[in-house]
Amino acid sequence: MKWILYDIGGVLEIVDDDDWPLSLHERWSARHELTVTELRARLHAAELPDMALRSGVADEYWRKLGAALGADSATIATMHSEFWDAYCGKANVELLDHARSLRDRAGLAILSNSGDGAREEEERRFGFASLFDPICYSHEQGIAKPDSGAYLTALRRMGASAEQVLFIDDHEEPVRGAEDCGIRAILHRDNETTIAAIETFLAT
Incomplete structure (x- = not known):
């Protein structure tokens, strides 16, 4: 067969896939009154788990991301939805x-x-x-x-x-x-x- x-x-x-991550970071940085460079620096410093090669780490990823940006649970829920809308097209x-x-x-x-x-x-x-x-x-x-x-x-x-x-x-x-x-x-x-x-x- x-x-x-x-x-x-x-x-x-x-x-x-080459465009949506930047577009998403532009939206998130504007929401948090950061530049894209500043947002990415915060995410890098947060030591987010590698979701591309590990399963069962999504909760940790979003918890750390929220802490890095000082985002409340409602904002994180919005960002989570935006992420998957952009990811899936x-x-x-x-x-x-x-x-x-x-x-x-x-x-x-x-x-x-x-x-x-x-x-x-x-x-x-x-x-x-x-x-x-x-x-x-x-x-x-x-x-x-x-x-x-x-x-x-x-x-x-x-x-x-x-x-x-x-x-x-x-x-x-x-x-x-x-x-x-x-x-x-x-x-x-x-x-x-x-x-x-x-x-x-x-x-x-």
Whole structure:
């Protein structure tokens, strides 16, 4: 069986992962009457846990963030909501609909660099678990793309060999990381090109 292995942000979700963190920090710094540099200095000094490679640390993260900014619980709740709205963006409906059309033709899986809480938030918003299995998050696996261990863990969980898989990501480094593991990979630029690449892969 062939597999299609998708990234989330910038692929299954319409969101610019290179832009939203700065936009969020600009909003937060204005709210607290800080510059972005000052806000980032406070967050750095707070020694926030690494949510990208650890699970079960979200409560600690937001508690420390709130303390660093002197924010009350209502403000932290607002910031938490803003964070996930920015992180998740909106569903790439066309690509998700195409993935649904493949369920009888290929295995469908996800490999995503993530933050603690992403599984719950993305499931609530998009219901990924009804379509993709496995869903491999970096914060749960403790390893992130482009480290080879991220791809090898995904292959083990899929029960697939590298040549059975097509990986799709919107950044070049993860694409190269997959290729270094023998996985065919494409750089997602637009839905039309990606869907054509998927169909070609499944037809060969």
